[in-house]
Amino acid sequence: MNDLPTISIRDQGALDFVRTLLREGINVRIKVSGESMMPLIQSGDLVEISSLKGKNPRLGDIVLFCTPQKSPLIHRLLRRRCYSNVLYLQTKGDACRSFDCFIPVDHLVGRVQNIITRRKKIDLRSPFMRLQSFRIVACALLSYYLRKATSSIIEQFPR
Secondary structure, three states: OOOOOEEOOOOHHHHHHHHHHHHOOOOEEEEOOOOOOOOOOOOOOEEEEEOOOOOOOOOOOEEEEEOOOOOEEEEEEEEEEEEOOEEEEEEEOOOOOOOOOOEEHHHEEEEEEEEEOOOOEEEOOOHHHHHHHHHHHHHHHHHHHHHHHHHHHHHOOOO
16 A cells, blocks of 8 residues: 555646546545645645545545646535536635635546545544544535625625
8 A cells, every 4th residue: 555656746647647547446645735725634745546436525525626727626525516417516625715616526536535644644534534524514614604694694784
């Protein structure tokens, strides 16, 4: 398990290679850059990506996907919606204030199953981490709907 390839996905060719490996059932480790998933995932950590194997991801999963601008991103899945028989997903970085736009499910590349830091390996499939994922999703959605309700109430009162 320690001999998984570590790949940088900054260009489209590398991302296509990652997709091919995942389709073949080979997990891939990717070095993370950025702070959108802090404190759980920090810049420099490795994430182990696995294939979804034709399954839809679960709410709370941390997924690798391509934005509409074709940029790879790793964020947490918060909501699912079906429009015209197509499943759309909405994600958000744990450290981000706003939600990402909905993307079609075919923009998904894979699911993060492990985080490898300098000190430890975190299995996101463990019951404790699944529970943490649900807590994060619930807090994000509650915060979103409270902000929405508050802003609509404030709009009703002229200044």
